[in-house]
Amino acid sequence: MPSKEEKIIIPNSGEEEIPVPLDPHSQPELTRLDLKRRPCLIDIDKAKRFLSARTFVIAALVGLAVLLGLVAQAKGVTAGLILRLAVYGVMLGSIIALGAIGLSLVYGVLRFANFCHGELLTVGAYIALGLMGVLPRGEPLRPFSFGWEFLVAMVAAMGITGAVAYGLHWALFRHLRRRGSSSAILAMSTLGAAFFIRSIIYLAWGPDFRFYYWGRPRPAWQLPLGVRFRPDQFFILCLAIGLVILLYLLLERTKMGKAMRATADNPELARITGIDTARVIRWTWMIGGGLAAAGGVLLGLDAQLRPEMGWWTLLPMFAAVILGGIGNPYGALAGGLIIGVAQQLSTAFIKTTYKPGVAFLIMILILLVRPQGLFGRRS
Amino acid sequence: MSAFLIKAALLGIPLGILIGRLLLARLHIGLWSWLLGVPLGLGLGLGLLWVIPSGILAYLISLVIMACIFSIISLGLNVQWGYTGLFNIGIAGFFAIGAFTSALFTKAMPTGVEAIYTKQAFGLQLPFLVGVLGAAIVSGIIAFLIGFPTLRLREDYLAIATIGIAEIIRLIFQSERWLANGPQPLRGIPRPLYCLFQDPPCEWLPKVVQGWLEPLEPTDYNFFYLLIVVLFVGLIYLAIERAIRSPWGRVLRAIREEETSTAMSGKNIFAFKMQSFVVGAMIMGIGGALYAHYMVSIDYAHFTPLYGTFIIWVMLMLGGSGNNRGAILGAFLIWGVWVGTTFLTDLINPLLEAISPALPARSPYLRYLLIAILLEAILLWRPQGILGEEKRVSVLFEEKR
Numbered sequence: 001m002p003s004k005e006e007k008i009i010i011p012n013s014g015e016e017e018i019p020v021p022l023d024p025h026s027q028p029e030l031t032r033l034d035l036k037r038r039p040c041l042i043d044i045d046k047a048k049r050f051l052s053a054r055t056f057v058i059a060a061l062v063g064l065a066v067l068l069g070l071v072a073q074a075k076g077v078t079a080g081l082i083l084r085l086a087v088y089g090v091m092l093g094s095i096i097a098l099g100a101i102g103l104s105l106v107y108g109v110l111r112f113a114n115f116c117h118g119e120l121l122t123v124g125a126y127i128a129l130g131l132m133g134v135l136p137r138g139e140p141l142r143p144f145s146f147g148w149e150f151l152v153a154m155v156a157a158m159g160i161t162g163a164v165a166y167g168l169h170w171a172l173f174r175h176l177r178r179r180g181s182s183s184a185i186l187a188m189s190t191l192g193a194a195f196f197i198r199s200i201i202y203l204a205w206g207p208d209f210r211f212y213y214w215g216r217p218r219p220a221w222q223l224p225l226g227v228r229f230r231p232d233q234f235f236i237l238c239l240a241i242g243l244v245i246l247l248y249l250l251l252e253r254t255k256m257g258k259a260m261r262a263t264a265d266n267p268e269l270a271r272i273t274g275i276d277t278a279r280v281i282r283w284t285w286m287i288g289g290g291l292a293a294a295g296g297v298l299l300g301l302d303a304q305l306r307p308e309m310g311w312w313t314l315l316p317m318f319a320a321v322i323l324g325g326i327g328n329p330y331g332a333l334a335g336g337l338i339i340g341v342a343q344q345l346s347t348a349f350i351k352t353t354y355k356p357g358v359a360f361l362i363m364i365l366i367l368l369v370r371p372q373g374l375f376g377r378r379s
Numbered sequence: 380m381s382a383f384l385i386k387a388a389l390l391g392i393p394l395g396i397l398i399g400r401l402l403l404a405r406l407h408i409g410l411w412s413w414l415l416g417v418p419l420g421l422g423l424g425l426g427l428l429w430v431i432p433s434g435i436l437a438y439l440i441s442l443v444i445m446a447c448i449f450s451i452i453s454l455g456l457n458v459q460w461g462y463t464g465l466f467n468i469g470i471a472g473f474f475a476i477g478a479f480t481s482a483l484f485t486k487a488m489p490t491g492v493e494a495i496y497t498k499q500a501f502g503l504q505l506p507f508l509v510g511v512l513g514a515a516i517v518s519g520i521i522a523f524l525i526g527f528p529t530l531r532l533r534e535d536y537l538a539i540a541t542i543g544i545a546e547i548i549r550l551i552f553q554s555e556r557w558l559a560n561g562p563q564p565l566r567g568i569p570r571p572l573y574c575l576f577q578d579p580p581c582e583w584l585p586k587v588v589q590g591w592l593e594p595l596e597p598t599d600y601n602f603f604y605l606l607i608v609v610l611f612v613g614l615i616y617l618a619i620e621r622a623i624r625s626p627w628g629r630v631l632r633a634i635r636e637e638e639t640s641t642a643m644s645g646k647n648i649f650a651f652k653m654q655s656f657v658v659g660a661m662i663m664g665i666g667g668a669l670y671a672h673y674m675v676s677i678d679y680a681h682f683t684p685l686y687g688t689f690i691i692w693v694m695l696m697l698g699g700s701g702n703n704r705g706a707i708l709g710a711f712l713i714w715g716v717w718v719g720t721t722f723l724t725d726l727i728n729p730l731l732e733a734i735s736p737a738l739p740a741r742s743p744y745l746r747y748l749l750i751a752i753l754l755e756a757i758l759l760w761r762p763q764g765i766l767g768e769e770k771r772v773s774v775l776f777e778e779k780r
Binding site for chain 2: 113183184189192193195196202311314315351354360363364371
């Protein structure tokens with residue numbers, strides 16, 4: 001008779017397995033499972049686990065980077081260019097991350113894909129532009145190209161965009177959720193909201209480029225290895241890091257943050273534990289909208305403002321969210337940086353217009369290999 | 380005189396099909412619905428041609444052609460969303476693929492002066508129907524490639540991936556000059572049987588028929604194209620109606636309602652979702668092909684998320700998802716609103732002028748606003764659309780009245 005240690009492993013939906021002891025006596029003779037493992041050179045289970053593991057994905061990314069490096073050598077791309085692109089990519093990635101963090105929080109807490117999150121970036125950027133038209137114009141705070149009025153406008157735009165985001169929820173998504181609409185219907189309504197917002201921006205500001213400071217010189221610092229970096233870009237990077245630290249403190253140190261994380265993790269459980277989910281939802285939209293507005297303003301500061309800027313950032317943001325695992329703000333941060341750097345580096349090899357394609361490709365790869373994201377758990 | 384009769388027939392046949400299929404078929408009089416419908420349609424065609432001034436009639440016909448093309452795409456979306464619950468917001472991608480594929484399949488390689496300003500990867504000069512078929516197939520292949528990583532996952536992933544593929548397809552057609560003339564429009568897409576309306580008419584026709592066609596002007600071509608698109612709408616409508624009331628269609632609806640129980644009944648969810656997604660995309664590709672041959676000149680800018688995707692969603696949601704007649708009705712209504720609002724903006728321009736001098740130039744964006752508000756209103760107050768879903772699930776099951 002088989003020994004009492006033998007058990008059958010039931011694959012769980014999670015990564016842990018539940019061992020269930022088998023009682024050989026309770027089984028009919030003929031149906032008894034053959035529990036003896038046949039000797040095999042490769043342990044298939046182990047190999048499978050290794051393939052789906054995070055280490056594998058990270059190794060694959062490193063491998064890809066090495067491969068790209070070799071191609072770069074062949075194409076005569078210099079290290080200086082790569083470094084320059086990487087630095088710029090980190091900055092761009094931090095902007096994407098600002099949007100992606102909010103997107104991921106909303107996704108986690110409310111359980112639907114918010115296709116108007118890109119438009120929140122646009123709204124933030126244009127509200128800041130509108131406010132700057134009203135505020136008196138001060139001297140530029142050298143070495144930066146902007147003055148104090150820009151900072152005031154940005155902070156105000158963050159607040160207003162947060163309110164706009166919650167306003168959309170209040171006017172639309174709240175009712176649909178109460179009716180128990182499917183997440184696809186909710187996503188469609190966010191898509192409608194996206195077109196709604198964009199058409200308002202088209203009506204109010206027109207389809208052309210806009211700049212926060214038209215024609216103001218934006219000198220760049222010359223760093224070693226031929227890296228050129230504008231003080232504005234340094235500011236963007238610092239502000240993004242600062243906002244992420246603030247968000248970290250909020251999520252980890254305050255009661256509201258804890259409630260938000262709990263809701264993102266498991267909304268039903270959170271509600272049962274007595275968390276005021278309505279309040280959590282309000283804060284999620286405010287924070288998501290505020291961060292998106294900051295991202296939009298910084299994107300506008302780095303390049304220019306266009307009504308489509310948010311729509312074009314939507315795909316990289318979703319890629320970042322999926323890369324980091326839905327509902328995981330830190331994953332979204334890492335995902336945003338990875339996407340930003342990858343997009344920027346790709347311009348050394350392919351046409352600049354295909355930058356969204358790079359984000360898309362990374363997203364599809366991650367969906368194929370590890371759909372729960374680099375840092376996510378299997379749901 | 381013969382031109383008048385031919386035009387009346389071209390108008391009358393689609394009308395007859397519509398009357399026969401949609402109105403008289405309801406009376407359950409069998410073949411009589413056709414025997415009565417076609418003469419009625421022909422009579423109506425004659426009447427329309429008699430009464431309506433030719434300029435307005437030509438305008439109406441172009442409107443109906445576009446509405447029919449959108450109906451086809453909306454029908455394709457109905458297979459994916461209405462019956463299977465697949466959330467595809469990258470319709471513009473399949474629309475574009477269909478249009479460009481059929482264009483390249485049927486167009487000749489540019490020669491002479493044209494070759495200087497037109498670049499294209501290939502030009503096969505195949506017949507129109509082969510082009511349409513090619514459009515469907517290529518569209519289906521793209522759908523398969525997108526569906527493969529995403530259809531096993533949560534429904535949002537498909538949405539995100541389709542948004543992505545639509546953008547990338549547009550980017551490719553925008554920046555690859557060698558493929559389909561890059562940012563410049565691809566011109567000179569052949570129209571099917573255009574020679575019927577030229578002077579002299581097609582050489583391969585018997586002399587007698589050529590004589591009949593002689594008085595037709597090239598400007599009358601849309602009468603003929605109307606017939607083509609209506610036939611396509613009709614065939615696709617019938618095919619979907621038939622398929623959706625078959626065991627296959629019932630599995631799709633079951634997946635939409637209760638995925639887990641359907642899986643437990645032994646159905647391969649992934650395979651059925653994939654079939655539905657690919658079939659829907661193929662229909663969208665056909666719509667794109669018909670669009671290309673109608674427009675004659677297409678470029679990447681036609682296939683924006685708004686014009687290529689969003690408006691079609693509003694069409695289906697308005698008409699009623701899960702109802703093929705609703706998909707067609709929605710397409711006609713929304714296209715009517717879309718075109719009608721161009722007149723409206725002319726009317727309200729003085730008002731806009733009073734608010735801000737910059738506004739009248741931006742008034743086209745009011746339509747975007749209107750369509751977006753319309754969608755939200757439908758979602759909030761009438762999520763089932765005008766017609767709602769049809770309950771009948773089998774061809775063998777007669778409606779109880």
